[in-house]
Amino acid sequence: MPVSQDLLFAILAMDAYNQGYDRGLVHSETQIGTATFSVDDVSQEAQSAGFYAVAYNTPYVKVIAYRGTG
Amino acid sequence: MNKLGIAFVLLAIAGFAIWLAYPIYSWRQKLTVEVETPQGLKRGLSIVEIQKFKSEGFWVLPEARGVSSKIIGEAAFVEVAPGKYLFALLKGADALAQNTYGVSGSMDKIAAYMDKMPGAWAVPWDYTPMLVTFGNINDPKTVQRVDPDNLASTFGAGYRLKSVTLSITDEPITKGRVEKLLGWLNESQNKQLDGDRYRRADAKNKFANSLNISAFKIGDN
Numbered sequence: 001m002p003v004s005q006d007l008l009f010a011i012l013a014m015d016a017y018n019q020g021y022d023r024g025l026v027h028s029e030t031q032i033g034t035a036t037f038s039v040d041d042v043s044q045e046a047q048s049a050g051f052y053a054v055a056y057n058t059p060y061v062k063v064i065a066y067r068g069t070g
Numbered sequence: 071m072n073k074l075g076i077a078f079v080l081l082a083i084a085g086f087a088i089w090l091a092y093p094i095y096s097w098r099q100k101l102t103v104e105v106e107t108p109q110g111l112k113r114g115l116s117i118v119e120i121q122k123f124k125s126e127g128f129w130v131l132p133e134a135r136g137v138s139s140k141i142i143g144e145a146a147f148v149e150v151a152p153g154k155y156l157f158a159l160l161k162g163a164d165a166l167a168q169n170t171y172g173v174s175g176s177m178d179k180i181a182a183y184m185d186k187m188p189g190a191w192a193v194p195w196d197y198t199p200m201l202v203t204f205g206n207i208n209d210p211k212t213v214q215r216v217d218p219d220n221l222a223s224t225f226g227a228g229y230r231l232k233s234v235t236l237s238i239t240d241e242p243i244t245k246g247r248v249e250k251l252l253g254w255l256n257e258s259q260n261k262q263l264d265g266d267r268y269r270r271a272d273a274k275n276k277f278a279n280s281l282n283i284s285a286f287k288i289g290d291n
Contacts (some may be wrong), residue, residue, distance in 0.1 A: 021284075022138060022139065030271060036271065037271050038270070038271050039268045039269065039270050039271070040268065040269050041267075041268055041269075042262075042269055042282065042284075043259075043260040043261070043262075043267070043282060044259055044260060044282065044283060044284050044288070045259070045260045047284060
């Protein structure tokens with residue numbers, strides 16, 4: 001069953017915590033539903049700042065998801 | 071009590087509250103890698119510090135509660151042949167002791183285990199750190215993954231990973247060895263090993279693009 005755009009975006013917002021460094025849930029998926037991993041930032045600079053952002057290609061738009069501050 | 075005394079007491083209370091809300095657990099772990107080679111047994115090690123930060127308490131937002139980790143140190147490496155090096159990367163080092171000793175549960179329980187773990191334990195094969203080498207040690211783009219079950223496919227006949235062991239130690243963190251060996255390390259900050267600023271799904275050299283210097287050296291080292 002296809003998921004709605006809103007649900008997909010919510011899943012991607014959650015997946016930002018499961019990609020990159022210090023992941024909550026360790027998976028190696030680059031395909032999340034109809035979205036695909038595109039680019040992320042795992043540099044030391046980003047890690048030192050506690051920042052993580054990831055971009056996904058989706059059938060709708062390019063989505064950038066980032067973690068909140070810890 | 072004068073103003074200075076009151077300020078000191080308030081600071082002490084604030085410090086105690088922060089300690090209660092954000093307890094820190096830390097230990098040092100020594101990773102030793104042994105490789106059988108046609109020239110005999112070669113060994114390399116590194117000592118890294120693992121710090122675990124627990125956020126809890128009613129004053130911590132629910133979504134901010136949990137345990138986060140910090141690794142301080144550098145990767146272990148072995149010179150398996152003149153000019154040929156095998157690196158055991160830092161990726162996953164923060165969970166390696168837990169996985170080696172098979173301990174789970176609360177952070178207090180895990181930290182108590184670390185305090186009394188004697189001797190070296192074999193790291194379970196499934197948790198063997200990622201192993202890599204370089205086609206050209208001076209060129210980060212030439213990084214190659216090494217199969218722990220088949221070192222011979224990378225280094226040639228007669229090479230075999232004999233053991234990977236972990237022990238808890240009071241010895242100082244090893245410093246500067248990887249930096250000395252990988253002269254490009256400091257020039258490659260904030261870049262992936264293929265030179266790109268970001269990890270990309272469409273990277274040409276996917277493996278080099280998947281790694282950066284934090285796999286070799288991380289923290290206040």
